[in-house]
Each structure stands twice: as structure tokens, then as C-alpha cells.
Amino acid sequence: MFAKTLGEDGAELRPLEPWQAEEFLAHMDRGRDYIATHIMLPDLVTDLDSARAYLQSYADKAAADTGRLYGLWADGTLVGGVLFRLFDAARGTCEVGCWLEQDAAGRGLVTRAIGVLIDWAVDVRGIHRVEWVASAENTASINVAKRLGMVRDGVLRESYLYRGVRHDSEIWSVLAGDWRTARRGASGQ
Template identity: 80%
Template sequence: MFAVALGDDGARLRPLEPWQAEEFLAHMDRGRDFIGTYVALPDIVTDPASARAYLQTYADKTAADTGRLYGIWLDDTLVGGVMFRLFDAAQGTCEVGCWLERAAIGRGLVTRAVTVLIDWAVDVRGLHRVEWVASSENTPSINVAKRLGMTREGVRRESYLYRGARHDSEIWAVLADEWRAARTAR
């Protein structure tokens, strides 16, 4: 299995696969309340069977080339993840997403990990557009989109029903040419 270093702080990005269900569940249990603030993942992953089923969903998406899931490890502990939630090579578009335990915030892990995903999507797969969707209340997620150089394209008002309440979703995106130009400028 491969691992991509996310800097010199011991952070690594690796595929997150069904055989890692117990580790994934332990991670969800540690971060359940914080991760669940804006992301439904902790409500879905509640026991070993549901952890394995969720990871299998992404293994199937990987096999079908419609999505991918990667874990972020810090000092050999799974602390978060990033994903191609949607991946449409024929249309040249994808949506990236993330989650992170509270103990791992403030290190730039998500920004670094999503940069790896966007580089791969644009440079290797030739995708034209990468989207980011976040609750309008999720300031840390919106800040990641800004750090990635994405453009806020709009708000879908009350489009996301989560835990009995309706939330606005912001759509952010970067186009391949914009991504390459920004990377060159860095």
C-alpha cells in the first residue's frame, strides 16, 4: 500500500479500506461529537459492521472509478480523512470532502491532503473542475476552500437536512487552469 507524506510532521495520506474497519470505528468513536457537528459520517459509522460497510462502499466506488477514500494518519493514528465523494471522469468533474478529529485541527492536514487529491485529479486524470460543498455554518471547511484558491459559486438555501434541521450549503470550486496557475504562483 502507498503512503504520501503530507509534510515533515509525520502526517501521511493512505487509502482507507474495508480491512481497516476497526481502526476506522475507533477513530469515529474518538471524534464522533466533533466530526458530527457538520458531517453525517458519525451517524452512519456506529459499529464494526457499519464501519466495514461504509469503507466497502468506497472500495466499490474506487473499483467503478466514481469515488475514492483516503485516511490521514498522524504518528500512525488515523485522525481524519479526505475523499472524492463524487468522481465523474467522463464529465471531468469531482467533489472533494473531508473530516478531522478535534485533536488534529490547526495543522493544515486537510488542506495538504486535499491538495494531493486535486493535483492527482487535475494532472493525472485530466479533470476540469473540482467542487467543495460545505455548510454555510462550517467556517473551518469554508476556510479550507479559500486556502485552496476555490471560488465561492453560490449557496443552496436550506438544501441539507441534518439531524432534523435544514442547513444552507455553499458551493466552492476550482477549475484546472486556475489550479495550475495558482500552483505555479506558489
């Protein structure tokens, strides 16, 4: 197993796998109310069996090369995650996403981790377009897309049914060429 350090604060990005179901459930229980503000993950992960099933679904996606799941650890504690929700190497597209406990918010963990995912998708797998989908009401998520240099492609009006209410979804993306150009500019090359 690998661990990718995400900066000087010691935060790490690691695969999140079915054998970690207990740790994943404990994390979800700590962050349930905050995480559930905009996404349904806490509604799906309610006990050990559902935690294991969720993690197994991403292990299956990884085996089929259609998605991947990674945890974010800070000070040795699982505090969030990032993922390739959809991954289509043949078409050159993927969708990235995230969630985070409230106490871990505001530290740049998601921005740094998603940057690692985009680097891998573009440089290793040849992905051309990376998408980010967020509730139009989720300012923190939209700000991550902006920090990553993504462009707002549009709004899908009332496309996301969550807890009986329809929400608008914003679609953001970055193309491989734009990502590489921005990365070169950031490194001063």
C-alpha cells in the same frame, strides 16, 4: 499500498480500506461528537459492521471509478479522512470532502491532503472542475476552500437536511487552469 507524506510533521495520506474497519471505528468513536457537528458520517458509522460497510462502499466506488477514500494519519494514528465523494472522469468533474478529529484540527492536514487529491485529479485524470460543498455554518471547512484558492459559486439555501434541521450549503470550486496557475505561482515559476 502507498503512503504519501504530507510534510515535515510526518502526517500521511493513505488509502482507507475495508480491512481497516476496526481502526476506522476507533477513530470515529474518538472524534464522533466533533465530526458530527456538520456531517452525518458519525451517524452512519456506529459499529464494526457499519464501519466495514462504509469503507466497502468506497472500495466499490473506487472499482467503478466514481469515488475514492483516503485516511489521514498523524503520529501513526488515523485522525481523519479526505475523499472524492463524487468522481466523474467523463464529465471532468469531482467533489472532494473531508472530516477530522478535533485534536488534529488546525495543523493544515486537510488543506495539504486535498491539495494532493486535486493535483492527482487535474494532472493524472484530466478533471476540469473540482467542487467543495460545506455547510454555510462550517467556517473551518470554508476556510479550507479559501486556502485552496477555490471560488465561492453560490449557496444552496436549506439544501442539507441534517438531524431534522435544514442547513444552507456553500458550493466552492476550482478549475484546472486556475489550479495550475496558482501552483506555478506558489512554486515561483
